[in-house]
Amino acid sequence: MTKIELTKQMIESEFLSPLKGFKKEIQVTERRKDPLTDEWCRISIERATRPVQLRGKLDEKIIKKSSEKCFFCNKRVEKSTPKYIPSLVPEGRIKVNEFILFPNLYPFCKYHAVGVLTSKHFLPVDEIKSERWKDCLEGCLRFFKIVNEKNPNVRFPSINFNYLPTAGASLIHPHVQILNSTSPSVMTGLYYKKSWEYFDKNKTNYWQDLIEQEVDDERFVGRTGSVFWFTSFAPTCNNEIIGVVKGNVSSLLEMGEEEINNISEGIWRIFRCINRHGFGYNMVMFSAPLDEHLGHFFSLNIKIVSRPSLSEYYTTDRGYSEILHKEPVITVIPEDLARDLKKKF
Ligand SMILES: [Zn+2]
Structure with a gap:
């Protein structure tokens, strides 16, 4: 280490x-x-x-109004959402219990799917239980395998979650965005590059070193089997949590049943600990390319951050410093956050 x-x-x-x-x-x-x-x-x-003007409570009116024409609710999900061509997905959409995956109507990469997590229009994020995440991961894996088999150059996967409009969700109904692309995102590419440089210099895997170091430190929150959860030393957003899979798993395709269970359980537990009524959240699962094993220098990891609460007049947490200076201003101390979460985890 x-x-x-x-x-x-x-x-x-x-x-x-x-x-x-x-x-x-x-x-x-x-x-x-x-x-x-x-x-x-x-x-x-x-x-x-500091005093923030117009801080309010979760806007129930928005939730009720948004359910009236929601594309993901009830039978509308069958009628109003796109389907894959039969040669790719014979049934058009991938279903695992309540989880339904279909093409994004407005994609921004070659294969950009949407996955509806639950049949309920609104669920507090801590009520999206581990079973729902497990079904989601299984459906996403099926999708990645199908796409990669037919298009070997489409090999950079990520599973992404915007929860509530303050976190970038255009629909309140809980859903994930599943990207499978011909190139990595800027952050994924940076992770590969920096993780490789770290390995080249130290001959060890940064992510596994992070587990070893942080497990005894004040930022450690807890573990769900092989997945270790801690707060970021230098967060990009408030309430930032990182989950890292211990061992040799570098890509989503390398997950076995055990990792799927551990990750699903961990996501639910983290949301149970950090959820405050009406807050938005973003989550990303960062993976190695589907056809490569990078376990010697990169590990499958998950990042979860909180966003402002959905109130009528909310203040965004992305200002000039975050957007133009690329230097986030954080108001939650990572070590205090970990201490708090550890009690509930
Ligand atoms: Zn809905």
Whole structure:
């Protein structure tokens, strides 16, 4: 095992605060570097307490109204969603219990599918139980295999989840986006490159080193069998959790029944621990190419982050710093988050 270096800087800023009768106040911001990607983030603890105008509760009206014409609800899913051509998927759509996978009507890669997770229009994210995730993973694997067999150059898979409109979902009905592409996404490509450079330098797998190092550290949350869950040292969003599969599994196709069960259970447990009423979430499963085994330097991993709550007038968490400076401002301390989650996990 190689020791992973964790770099942080402390920045003090001084002013006379009107909240303290114009007495001197010193606020501390931490700047932290992601040990793999070298990307920086800022953690501003005080910012979490700043007044946000118009913070509200989950907007029940939006949920009710959106169900009226939802394409994924009831019989409409059969009538209103696209089908694959029979030579690719003979039944048109892939079904595993409640899970239904079909082509995205507006794709942004060669094979871009949508998978509806549940027959219910709205489910709090912590009520999407491990069985639903298990069916989802099984359906996605079937899809990846079929596509890759017929198109060997389509080999970069990812499973992605936008939960609620504040996290980018255009429909409230819980669904995943399944991409199988001829090239990796920018972040997937960066992970391959940086993981390879780490291996080249240290002769060890960064992700397995991360497990070894973090399991005894304050960011460790818990494990579901072979999958280890911890908070990111340098998050890109608030409440950022990473899950890494211990061992030699680098791609989604290398998952056996055990990994599918462990990952599904872990996703459910994480959402049970972090869910706050009405919050949005993003999740991505990062995989090696379908036809390659990269287990010596890359491991299958999952990232989960929280987004603002779905209230009538919400404040986005993506501002100039995140979008244009590529330097996220985080208001949750990863070590505090892990301590909190560990109790409930
Ligand atoms: Zn619906």
